[in-house]
Amino acid sequence: MSSLNLDDFTDLIERPDGGVRRDAEERRARQALPPGALGRLDELGEWLSAAQSAVPVRPVERPRVVLFAGDHGVAGLGVSARPAGSAATLVRSVLAGESPSAVLARRLDVPVRVVDMALDCDPAELPAEVAGHRVRRGSGRIDTEDALTADEAEQAVRAGMAVADEEADSGTDLVVLGDISVGGTTPAATLIAALCGTDASVVTGRGGEAIDDLAWMRKCAAVRDALRRARPVLGDQLELLAAVGGADLAAMTGFLLQCAVRRTPVILDGVVASAAALVAQRVAFRSPDWWLAGHDSGEPAQAKALDRMALEPLLTHGVKVGEGVGGLLALPLVRAAAALSAELPERKPTESGQEPTENGQEPTQSGEEPVGTGPGPATAAPGPDAPPAQ
Numbered sequence: 001m002s003s004l005n006l007d008d009f010t011d012l013i014e015r016p017d018g019g020v021r022r023d024a025e026e027r028r029a030r031q032a033l034p035p036g037a038l039g040r041l042d043e044l045g046e047w048l049s050a051a052q053s054a055v056p057v058r059p060v061e062r063p064r065v066v067l068f069a070g071d072h073g074v075a076g077l078g079v080s081a082r083p084a085g086s087a088a089t090l091v092r093s094v095l096a097g098e099s100p101s102a103v104l105a106r107r108l109d110v111p112v113r114v115v116d117m118a119l120d121c122d123p124a125e126l127p128a129e130v131a132g133h134r135v136r137r138g139s140g141r142i143d144t145e146d147a148l149t150a151d152e153a154e155q156a157v158r159a160g161m162a163v164a165d166e167e168a169d170s171g172t173d174l175v176v177l178g179d180i181s182v183g184g185t186t187p188a189a190t191l192i193a194a195l196c197g198t199d200a201s202v203v204t205g206r207g208g209e210a211i212d213d214l215a216w217m218r219k220c221a222a223v224r225d226a227l228r229r230a231r232p233v234l235g236d237q238l239e240l241l242a243a244v245g246g247a248d249l250a251a252m253t254g255f256l257l258q259c260a261v262r263r264t265p266v267i268l269d270g271v272v273a274s275a276a277a278l279v280a281q282r283v284a285f286r287s288p289d290w291w292l293a294g295h296d297s298g299e300p301a302q303a304k305a306l307d308r309m310a311l312e313p314l315l316t317h318g319v320k321v322g323e324g325v326g327g328l329l330a331l332p333l334v335r336a337a338a339a340l341s342a343e344l345p346e347r348k349p350t351e352s353g354q355e356p357t358e359n360g361q362e363p364t365q366s367g368e369e370p371v372g373t374g375p376g377p378a379t380a381a382p383g384p385d386a387p388p389a390q
Contacts, residue, residue: 004154006237006257009284013260016050016289024049027056030346040314044292044334045341051265051290052173056342060335063110063174064167065101065324066255067094068160069130070118070248073141074226075183079219081209085120085138087182091130094180094323101178101323108331112324114180115163117156118247133159139246142187143225146243153242153250160254168262175259176294176331178269178324179248186219188275189301190226190244194234195278196304200224203301205271208322237283245279252276253283260287267294267334268311269327270320271302278305292334295319295326 024046029035035042049057069091075084091114093099097106105112116123116131120138123131135156139147148156167175189203196203200223206216226244233239241250253276259266260280268277268291280287288309295315296303306313314330 004157004238006157006283009257009261009287013257013284013286013290015286016047016263017053018050020053020055021046021050023055024057024341027346028341031344032347033344038337038340041333041337041340044314044337047292048265048334048338049341051263053263057338058173059338059342060174060331062171063176063331064172065105065110065112065176065178065328066163066167067101067112067114067178067180067324068248068251068255069114069116069180070184070246071120071138072118072147072181072183072187072246073138073145074143074186074222076141077143077218077222078215079186079211079222080183080207081211081215082182084182087180088119088121088125090180090182090323091116091119091126095127095130099323100321100325101328104325104328108328110176110328110331113163113167115159115251117159117251133163133251135159135247135251139187139248142190142229142244142246143222146229147187147246148242148250150239150242152247153238153245156247156250157238157241157254160251160256161258163251164255164258164262164264168259168264172264174265174267174331174334176267176269176324176327177252177255177273178322178327179252179272180323181246181248181272184246184248184272184322185299185301186222187226187244187246187249188272189219189299190223190230191240191249191275192271192278192301192305193223193227194230194240194244195282196308198304200227203304205299205301207299208320210320237279241279248272249276249279253279256280256291257284257287260284260290263290266291267327267330268292269294269324270297270322271299271305272322273327274302274305274309277311278308281309292330294328294330297326 204220293311296313298318
């Protein structure tokens with residue numbers, strides 16, 4: 001019997017401050033640039049204000065990329081273009097600063113944290129700060145066996161919660177959440193199909209490195225078989241993660257829930273992060289209010305998950321590489337929204353002390369439209385002796 005009760009998160013997680021958001025909207029309405037002129041950037045600035053409980057919004061000064069890493073046994077079926085058990089190679093590339101995510105993070109001056117949850121390698125090969133939370137060596141093959149034991153699933157969720165607390169305590173003010181995995185899109189698709197009640201073929205995509213038709217058929221069959229194992233445990237999210245998730249997915253679920261508790265906003269990267277987010281939403285329905293969808297990767301399962309959570313991607317460039325790249329690409333938009341929301345000037349009041357109307361004219365005392373501003377030419381009202389109109 002697990003000592004971790006995920007239902008507690010329902011009471012622990014509150015929505016971002018609605019009163020602060022209304023204050024941010026009113027402040028935006030007073031700015032010289034008309035509301036709506038910035039499109040979705042207005043909405044982002046107001047969302048961030050509510051998350052921070054601050055008007056004007058504070059700049060995003062200490063973001064962090066957090067990547068949970070793991071190998072998945074199902075990759076041995078040939079469902080990925082990468083060799084099974086090779087996620088450690090991707091981790092080393094990130095740590096060496098050679099991966100796409102590392103290049104972007106360096107350019108944006110954002111630190112990257114990698115957390116090994118289930119890499120299929122000797123933990124001694126990795127830095128202690130990377131391997132310190134590892135639960136096991138590789139997650140189980142979900143089409144025929146559980147990904148994790150019940151104890152391992154709880155340990156992984158708690159590890160994710162601990163990482164979220166560490167980030168909040170260190171002053172991180174926004175997280176880009178991603179994964180480094182081989183075979184990870186298969187359990188992600190399974191979780192999303194199970195929670196959305198859809199078939200394997202609807203959610204099965206081709207992964208970060210596109211697979212051919214035969215590999216896609218193997219992947220679809222693996223998701224189908226895993227779904228049969230998932231449906232009996234849909235009522236318990238911890239059991240679901242143990243059955244068809246994995247250590248990285250379980251940790252990401254715990255991380256997202258605890259970030260919402262700690263009021264830390266998160267940008268979701270790709271389909272694996274979206275799958276963990278969908279599980280977290282099933283645990284605590286308010287939690288998605290703390291997240292942004294960074295981008296649309298083109299994976300069908302991700303689109304299903306985001307639609308279920310009512311999250312609209314910020315970007316639609318079809319970036320499939322994972323590792324937080326899509327989330328990193330969205331980060332400058334969030335920072336731009338914060339800067340514009342905080343720094344655009346408000347309209348200056350007129351000499352009478354009243355704010356100008358939308359067309360820049362001073363309003364009349366009676367509230368009537370000033371002469372000459374109506375839709376037609378200004379004319380004098382007819383007097384009592386004026387001849388009737390012809």
